[in-house]
Amino acid sequence: MNNSILLVLKDSVSSRAAVDYLALLPFCKDDMFITLLNVFRKPSVSEELMGANFAEEESARCMAILENAKDKLAKHGFNPENIELILAKEPYPTVAEGIIDQFKKGNFSTLVLGHKKKSKAEEFVKGDVSMKLLRALEGVAILSVT
Amino acid sequence: MAVREFTDTSDFFSIDCGDKIIIGDKSYTVTGHEKERRFGIEDPKMWVKRAIDDQTDEKKIIKLSYLESFDTKLAGVKIKCFRNPEKEGRILDLVWDHPYFMQGKAYHDSNNNNIRVINIVRGPNFFNYINSFSQVEHKRYFYKILPEILKKMVKAFEAIRFLHNHGFRHGDIRNDHIIFERKTGNYVWIDFDYDYSATENPFGMDIFGLGNILLYSIGKGFHDLYMIMHNTSMYKDLQDRLETSDFSLLDKWRLVNLRKLYPYIPKMLNNILMHFSKGSYIYYDTVDEILEDINRCIYSIFD
Numbered sequence: 465m466n467n468s469i470l471l472v473l474k475d476s477v478s479s480r481a482a483v484d485y486l487a488l489l490p491f492c493k494d495d496m497f498i499t500l501l502n503v504f505r506k507p508s509v510s511e512e513l514m515g516a517n518f519a520e521e522e523s524a525r526c527m528a529i530l531e532n533a534k535d536k537l538a539k540h541g542f543n544p545e546n547i548e549l550i551l552a553k554e555p556y557p558t559v560a561e562g563i564i565d566q567f568k569k570g571n572f573s574t575l576v577l578g579h580k581k582k583s584k585a586e587e588f589v590k591g592d593v594s595m596k597l598l599r600a601l602e603g604v605a606i607l608s609v610t
Numbered sequence: 611m612a613v614r615e616f617t618d619t620s621d622f623f624s625i626d627c628g629d630k631i632i633i634g635d636k637s638y639t640v641t642g643h644e645k646e647r648r649f650g651i652e653d654p655k656m657w658v659k660r661a662i663d664d665q666t667d668e669k670k671i672i673k674l675s676y677l678e679s680f681d682t683k684l685a686g687v688k689i690k691c692f693r694n695p696e697k698e699g700r701i702l703d704l705v706w707d708h709p710y711f712m713q714g715k716a717y718h719d720s721n722n723n724n725i726r727v728i729n730i731v732r733g734p735n736f737f738n739y740i741n742s743f744s745q746v747e748h749k750r751y752f753y754k755i756l757p758e759i760l761k762k763m764v765k766a767f768e769a770i771r772f773l774h775n776h777g778f779r780h781g782d783i784r785n786d787h788i789i790f791e792r793k794t795g796n797y798v799w800i801d802f803d804y805d806y807s808a809t810e811n812p813f814g815m816d817i818f819g820l821g822n823i824l825l826y827s828i829g830k831g832f833h834d835l836y837m838i839m840h841n842t843s844m845y846k847d848l849q850d851r852l853e854t855s856d857f858s859l860l861d862k863w864r865l866v867n868l869r870k871l872y873p874y875i876p877k878m879l880n881n882i883l884m885h886f887s888k889g890s891y892i893y894y895d896t897v898d899e900i901l902e903d904i905n906r907c908i909y910s911i912f913d
Contacts (some may be wrong), residue, residue, distance in 0.1 A: 585685035591810025
C-alpha cells in the first residue's frame with residue numbers, strides 16, 4: 465500500500481471540510497504524497513452563454529482554491545514539496561468521469577472528497593459523485609466527507 | 611390575395627395556412643398547426659406547421675426554431691429546461707433510416723434559423739394505445755397483451771440507449787412521444803428537441819421517463835392517490851395498505867408499487883418499477899441496466 469492521496473476539491477463547504485479533515489488526521493505527514501485535483505465539467509448551456517472571460521476567471525479561481533488548500537496542509541505539517549496541484553481544464557462530461565480518469569493516471573491508495581447531502585430526488589436528478597466513484601473504483605479507500 | 615413566401619421563419623407566429631415556406635429549392639405550403647393533445651385539451655404549437663411538399667404532395671411536419679427556456683421543479687429539485695432545435699437536427703442525422711425514430715432532415719433558413727422537415731409517423735401515441743385496452747381486465751391484459759408490448763418496448767428502449775451511446779438525450783420521454791406505427795408495428799420515438807441541464811447524471815431524466823413508460827404499460831395506465839382514494843370500487847382497501855415508499859421518487863402521488871394493486875405481478879418485474887420509487891436506494895444509471903432486467907423478466911415470466 466503506498467501513501468499517496470488524491471484530494472478532489474471545488475469551491476464548496478464540503479470540500480473545505482475535506483481539507484480540514486485531512487489536515488487533522490494523525491498521519492506521518494512527512495511521508496505522505498498528496499495530489500490536489502480540480503476537475504472541469506463540460507459547461508452547461510447557461511455557463512456557455514457567459515463566454516470565454518467567465519471560463520478564464522473560473523480557471524484562476526479554481527487554482528486559488530488548490531493553492532489555499534496546499535497552504536493549509538503545509539501549515540499542518542505536510543511537506544509542500546510532496547503536494548502536487550492538478551487543474552484538469554480539459555472538460556469531462558461529468559465530474560465523476562474526470563475524477564475516475566485522473567485517479568487511474570496516478571497511483572493513489574486513498575481518494576478524499578467532499579460530499580453535499582442531497583435528497584433522494586436530488587441524488588437521482590442531479591447524480592452523486594461519491595456514489596459513482598464507489599461503484600466505479602476498486603482497490604482504493606474512498607473518504608467522502610460531509 | 612398573393613401567396614406569401616417565407617425564406618426567414620423567425621416570426622413563426624405570422625406564418626399561417628396557405629403561406630409557403632421556402633427552404634433552398636424546396637417549397638412547402640402550410641396547411642395548419644400541430645397541437646399538443648393532452649387531457650382532452652388541444653393547445654396549438656405555432657412553431658410546428660403542418661405542410662405539403664409542393665413537389666411531391668407529401669404531408670410533412672415543419673418544426674421552426676423556438677428557443678423556449680424555463681425552470682421546472684420535480685420533487686423540489688430545480689431543473690433548467692429548454693428547446694434545442696440544433697440537437698434535434700443532429701439526432702435526425704444520426705438516426706437516418708433507424709426504424710425506431712421519426713425521420714426528417716434539418717436545414718437552416720436565410721436567417722440561420724433551424725428548420726426540421728419531418729415525415730409524419732402514422733398511428734396512435736402510446737398514451738392512447740394503452741388506453742385502447744381500458745375495457746380489458748388487467749389480469750388478462752397482463753398475461754395476454756403485455757408480453758408483446760414489453761418485447762416491442764425493449765426495442766424502443768434500445769433505441770434510447772443508441773442515442774445515449776452517441777452522447778444525446780431524448781430530453782422529453784413521455785407516453786405521447788412514442789407512436790405505435792401502424793405500418794410496421796414499431797414503437798417510434800418522436801419530438802426530441804427538448805433538453806435539460808444535467809450535471810452528474812446526464813441521462814437521469816431520460817431513464818426516469820423510461821421508468822414511467824414501463825409503469826404505464828404494466829399498470830395499464832397510471833394510478834395516482836386521488837384515483838385510489840376516490841374509486842374504492844376498483845381500488846378497494848388499497849389506500850389503507852400504502853406507504854410513502856410505494857410512490858414515485860419524483861411524483862409523490864403516483865403509485866409505483868403495482869404489486870400492492872395487482873398481486874400477481876411477479877416480484878422480479880415489480881422490482882424494476884421500485885427502482886423509481888421513494889423507497890429505493892439504488893437507481894438505474896444506464897439504459898443497459900434497465901434493459902437487462904426487463905429482458906430477464908420477459909424470458910423468465912412470460913416465455
